[in-house]
Amino acid sequence: MPKLAADPIDVMCVESYLRQHAELAHLRVRKHGALMIIESGPQDDAIPHARLRRATKQWWTPELPSHTGTWSPLPARLPIGEALDLLRTDFAWVLTPQE
Numbered sequence: 001m002p003k004l005a006a007d008p009i010d011v012m013c014v015e016s017y018l019r020q021h022a023e024l025a026h027l028r029v030r031k032h033g034a035l036m037i038i039e040s041g042p043q044d045d046a047i048p049h050a051r052l053r054r055a056t057k058q059w060w061t062p063e064l065p066s067h068t069g070t071w072s073p074l075p076a077r078l079p080i081g082e083a084l085d086l087l088r089t090d091f092a093w094v095l096t097p098q099e
Helices: 008-020 081-091
Strands: 028-032 037-042 045-052 060-065 072-073
Touching: 008 028, 008 037, 008 081, 045 081, 060 081
Parallel strands: none
Antiparallel strands: 028 037, 037 045, 045 060, 060 072
């Protein structure tokens, strides 16, 4: 079975979502294999805020960074829009600007 990867259309969906919500204007997304990483700050020293891991063709698992530098998956598999809504509403603190 081939490995799942984030498609360019998925990245465009996340970029569009971030543009639609003014409080997320400081964020950007980049693709890395099966992951879409939501980050801010300079390109060469980015601050990771959250990421989405492709679980299946249609389902994504949101993950949050921990204080130890690892990632903690949330116990949810959701369509991309619902995963982003979950991050924006229930875990808004992780998407706030950091200095």
